[in-house]
Amino acid sequence: xxxxxxxxxxxxxxxxxxxxxxxxxxxxxxxxxxxxxxxxxxxxxxxxxxxxxxxxxxxxxxxxxxxxxxxxxxxxxxxxxxxxxxxxxxxxxxxxxxxxxxxxxxxxxxxxxxxxxxxxxxxxxxxxxxxxxxxxxxxxxxxxxxxxx
Amino acid sequence: xxxxxxxxxxxxxxxxxxxxxxxxxxxxxxxxxxxxxxxxxxxxxxxxxxxxxxxxxxxxxxxxxxxxxxxxxxxxxxxxxxxxx
Numbered sequence: 001x002x003x004x005x006x007x008x009x010x011x012x013x014x015x016x017x018x019x020x021x022x023x024x025x026x027x028x029x030x031x032x033x034x035x036x037x038x039x040x041x042x043x044x045x046x047x048x049x050x051x052x053x054x055x056x057x058x059x060x061x062x063x064x065x066x067x068x069x070x071x072x073x074x075x076x077x078x079x080x081x082x083x084x085x086x087x088x089x090x091x092x093x094x095x096x097x098x099x100x101x102x103x104x105x106x107x108x109x110x111x112x113x114x115x116x117x118x119x120x121x122x123x124x125x126x127x128x129x130x131x132x133x134x135x136x137x138x139x140x141x142x143x144x145x146x147x148x149x
Numbered sequence: 150x151x152x153x154x155x156x157x158x159x160x161x162x163x164x165x166x167x168x169x170x171x172x173x174x175x176x177x178x179x180x181x182x183x184x185x186x187x188x189x190x191x192x193x194x195x196x197x198x199x200x201x202x203x204x205x206x207x208x209x210x211x212x213x214x215x216x217x218x219x220x221x222x223x224x225x226x227x228x229x230x231x232x233x234x
Contacts, residue, residue, distance in 0.1 A: 091191030092188040118213045143191050 008074045012038060012066070019041055020063035028077045029124070033110040034067035039105040055101040060127060060136050061093055068111025068125035069101050069142045076116055077144055088121065089141040095138035106130055111140075119144040150230055154221050155204075162199045163219065166192040178220045196222075204230065 005024040012019065024034040037056050045053035070088045077086040101107060108126050114122040121144060126137040154156040156178065168187050175186065182188050188196065193216070197208050200222065206229035208216075216222060 012172065115198070117198065118194045118208075118210070120191050139185055 003074075007078070008071050012070065014066065016063075019066070020059065021067050022069070024067070024071055027071060027077070029113070030077070031112045032068055032072040032075065032110060032122075033108070033112060034071065035106060035108050036063050036067070037106040038101060038103060042103070045103050052069075054102050055103075055105075057095070057097050060097070060101060060107075061095050061140070063107065064095070064109050064111075064125040064127055064136070065090055065093070065140050065142070067109040069123050069140050071141055072111055072113065072123065073116075073121045073144050076121065084101045086144050087094070089125050091120070091140065091141045091143050093140045095136055095140070097136045099133055099135045100136055101129065112141065113136050114121060119146075150227070152223055152227065155226050155230075156219075158203055159200065159219070159222060162196055162203060163188070163222075165199070166196050178223065179218060181218050181223070182216070186223065200226065206230065226228070 002103055006026050008027065012021070014020075019037045021034050022036050024032065026033045044056060044059065048054060048056045063119070073088040074086060107129055109125065109127050110126040111123040114124060116122075120141060122139060122141040124137070125140050127135040129135050160176060163176055163186070166188050167173060167176070171187050180186050182193060182196070183190065193221070197213065197216070202209055204226055206226065208225070212225050216225060
């Protein structure tokens, strides 16, 4: 399953320490799902917070955006033969947080397309932990950017 | 539909997506939606989607590309409404 979507992972413009996706488990016209494990060695845990490491909400949002919106956007761009150098720029987010994510935790992200029109991809995105609890959820939108057009 | 009636229906849609530092009073037919009213490209899509619902029309990619000012929007809406009539 993962191999089928390798071309999407290969296109992602991120790398460590700012790549928050390990596996893309599913992508179709309507949404994308994937997983990420927050390694205990990630740098930001040293400062967020002192002696009490918790994954920052902005990083959880970024993880949801990379898996749920960027991967889906690249899939949609490829399936509509728009461009193979397309990327997605974040345009707006509205996220509610329910649970903390601690160092070493694995999270599961799933998105659902609200619409994709005129290059704007709006998605409902949800993150769950290994206990199947919702960690955070909301909407994220991005604009598909095609530098070669 | 007259230009005035289209504008009256379009105005609140545009005002809804203005950034906080742009006053609703600044909207007028000659204003450029992105350059002068500072609506970003993502919100411009939202304006168009709301316009489609409000007027029961559909924008094509070409319409989106020719959309710069409030007046452009009015012309496109007028054209679409006449096509349907």
